[in-house]
Every structure is written in structure tokens, then in C-alpha cells.
Amino acid sequence: MFFRVSGHGVDETTLIAVLGKSHPEKRKAFRKGNPQFFKEDERSFERWDDHRIKLLKREFSRFKNAVVLWAMHPWERDARLMKEALKDGPDSYNVLIEVACTRSSEELLGARRAYHSLFEHSIEEDVASHVHGPERRLLVALVSAYRYEGTKPKEDNAKAEAKTILNVIKSGEKKTDNEEVIRILTTRSKLLLKAVYKDYQEISGSNLDEDLKSDSRLQETVQCLCTPERYFSQVLDLALEIDADKSTKKALTRVIVTRADVDVKEIDEEFNKMYGVRLTKKIEDTANGNYKDFLLRLIAKGD
């Protein structure tokens, strides 16, 4: 029996069956696991073993982490996700953008409240003192936003803002430093920004997020604000790759848990449209054990 540690949880039933047998050969097969996944560990036995244990523990912790994250109040959950992203450094700052831009104004506010009582700082204070360089300004403004959520964006405004952004992009100057681009993306309502996205497409013939490719923070911001289902589908697709790195894989738990009560159904449909396979099928094929069952249960909840 082959036991896989794929980075998407452990199959507890198989594990118990394998470890229950005391044949040394079986245990060796278990320790070896998926050679591709552990290729860096073949150098020495000592290191291999330690590292393997660590990886195994991590796989066990996926189920636990998912359950713990799910059990939390959404405000606390988002506050902790943002804190962790700050601790993990620049590679995880996309989580700050995700939380700031895909939650409702009241939800983000709740997360800011929870952050106060959990960490004795404001989130904007921590972002401002941890993040450096041009992205600081964008991130501080995003986590501080309390966007208007009414249903009447002015069409004229959208067209004018789309033109403003197009001019900046055409000029070739650095977008992260541009006052106007930052102002539009950090203060305008999502409904208006969706209209801006549409107008931009009409004027320029291309997608705003694609034209911002050279600046990944701004690209993520636009995707989270204007096309969240598409954004989440992309994140999930990357997280479900067998050779994705640690922090990319972590996104699977985060996205499913945080979107289960919100729009996991729409994300599932968008995922199917984009990749020609249902999200549930993909998770079934990739994840393992209790972790897999739990994720599937959360997605089914959305029905």
C-alpha cells in the first residue's frame, strides 16, 4: 500500500492501517512516501527522518487548522489571517489584500475591531510599521477602507476613472506610486469599480487586471475587488497543485473556510468555467482524509 503525503492532508484510515502493521518493510515504504515530494531529503537518513516528521505533522495539522479556523468568529479569523500574513512577510501580503478587498465594509470593520482586542494595535498601525517601500501606502489604505455599499454608482464617474487609470497605464510610469490609481482603488465603492472595470475593457479592449500584470499588488487588488470569484478560483487552482509551495497550499484551507458561508457556490462554478473541472472533483482527487472530507462538507454547505 502506497501512502502519499501530498501536502493536502493525510489519509487517516490508510495511515492507521499502514502504521498498525509492524513489518519493517512497510514502515520503510511509509517513510519513503512520495519520493518526488521529498527529493531534497535523500541526502542523509538523519535529516530525512526529521524533516519527514515535520512534514507529517504539518499534514495532520491541516485538518486541525481548518477546523479551528472554521470554528472562529469570522472577525477573529480575518484578524488572525492578517496578523499571520504580516508575520510571514511579503510573500503573504496578498492575504492582506484578499481580506481587505473581498469582505464587506462591515466585515472588514469587524476584523479591525477583533485585531485591536487580539493584538493591542490597529491593523493599519502594524501594516504601516512592518511594510516598507511603495506598497505600504496601498496596503495601509486598503485595510483602512470603509467603502460605500449603496446601489447607485454614477456612470459618469466610472467612465472618468477608467480613463484616468488608462492614461496612467499608457504613460508607462510606476503604477504603485500613482496617487490617482491608489485613490480610485482604495476609496471607490466596489460597484463603481466593477463599472470602471467594464468601461476600461470597452475603452482599451483589454482587461484592467491584465494590464496591471507588472504590478502584482495592484493586479490582485483589482481582481479581489472586481472579479472575486475568478480571483479565488485562480488561488485554489494554484493551491491544488501537487508541487505548490507551503504558503500557496495553505490558501486551500483559507479560501474554502472563509468563503463557505459566502460565495463558494459561485467560486465552484467559475472554477469549472475556467478549468473544465468541478472544484469538488479536484479536491476529491488531490486532498486526503478528514481534511478532504471537511473541505467537501464546507463546499456542500453552500448549496
Added chain:
Amino acid sequence: MFFRVSGHGVDETTLIAVLGKSHPEKRKAFRKGNPQFFKEDERSFERWDDHRIKLLKREFSRFKNAVVLWAMHPWERDARLMKEALKDGPDSYNVLIEVACTRSSEELLGARRAYHSLFEHSIEEDVASHVHGPERRLLVALVSAYRYEGTKPKEDNAKAEAKTILNVIKSGEKKTDNEEVIRILTTRSKLLLKAVYKDYQEISGSNLDEDLKSDSRLQETVQCLCTPERYFSQVLDLALEIDADKSTKKALTRVIVTRADVDVKEIDEEFNKMYGVRLTKKIEDTANGNYKDFLLRLIAKGD
């Protein structure tokens, strides 16, 4: 009988007595009023009369405006004050700073909520699209802040931030553009900033707000955050000058009404310390009629 229109309300009782008599001489004396105050109107009778009526109406409206402002929920009141400041333009932007920096985090949040439902925009959206130049960044960050309000600022942080600000001031560069100064003033908790103010005094031997004199927005920000009673006393002192301009005088209503339930008692004491006269005495001497009575009643409430 001499009837004064000083810009601080009308004395209704005297007014009724004066106008009730039909001697043309008396009415002329009333129309003339305080010649200093109306000197620009002596050119022609027509203009004089029109203008006088407008001014009289304004004096009557002081009492009405104070009552209306007082009757409002504090969140709505702050939202409307900010909207009005934006409409009035740069000379009134100090009101944005005042509301953003002297309210508690929850109060400012409440005002942002009220702003949404009253004006179908977020306050930061309106500030960002109305304000131009270097002050935009400061103002947007101030109205978006949700400061931590716990009781444990780290002493080390305060000293380090005080040094950072001192270095910027010493360097002679424009402070409004300085990332670090903006970061500290817009994200740090008030308790920490008060410690920064104290540490700055110890290191440099002068007051932070005085060293920021060349940049009035930053100076107001520091005063509102670190020494609010002193800030309000100064605003009231200016508003109570007989020849203050229209918008300066308006501050009398705003400050008394918005601070009546908060710290008007402390402001009264600070005012006495700074100017050697009780605030109540000064108002009694300067304001008139129902307006005066109403303001004094609000101050007495603080006892």
C-alpha cells in the same frame, strides 16, 4: 437703547423691545447697529439694508443651528460637519482633522457609517476626490483611522517615534510629504502619541506642535491628538473675538455642542489657565440672547 449684532447671536428680548416701538429714529438706530461691524455697508442705503437683513438672519440662525446640531445623533452630526467642511473648501479642512482626531475610534466609525447612509459615498472617497495636493494623503489617512485604544503603549516605541519625527524636522524637508511622519500620526494610538509628545519635549526641549508651525495641518493634527483641551480652547478663543470671520465664529457652536457630553469641563479649565478667564464668563460677555443661554446651559451640563 443700543442693539448689537456681534456675530454671536441676537438678544431676542431687546430686539422685541426695540422693534416694538415705532419711532423712526429708534428703527434707524437699530438699523445702524454697530457701525464698525457694518462699515462696508454705508455706501448706499439699498445695499446696506439687504446686507443687514442677511446678517440679522444669520444671527437668528445661530440659535437654531446650535439646537439642530445638538438634537442630532453624534454620528450624523460629525458626518454632516465633515461634509460641510469639504463643501466649504480648504479653510475648513481643520474640521476634518478635528472630527477625525478628537473622537474615539468607535465614534469616528459611527460618523463614517452615518456618512454612507447620508451621502452615498464614503468619507475617504469624498476627501480623496475633493482634496488635492500634499494634504490629501494626511486627510484621507486621518478619516480612515481606527486607532487602537488599549492602555499599554510600549515606552520604547514612543521614544523611537519621537526621534524619527525630530530627525525629519531637523532635516528641514517638507513634513507633509514625509512617509514616516504621516505613518506615525495617522496610525499610532493616542496614548502612544501622547507619550511621543512628552518624549519629544524631553529630547528636543520644545513642543512638537510648535515645531510643526510651518505646516498648519500637521500642527492641528498633533494638537487634536495630544492636547485636545488646549486645541479646543484656542479655537474657542478665536471664535469669541468680535472681529473673527464667519467661519471662525461658526466654531463656537460646533465645539460647545460636540464637546458638551465629552470634555467641556476640562476645556473650560484649560481655557481659564490659558487666558485667565472662565469660558462661561467670556461667552456671557460676548454672545447674546437665546444662543448665549443655550451655550451656557450646554456647558453647565458638563458639571
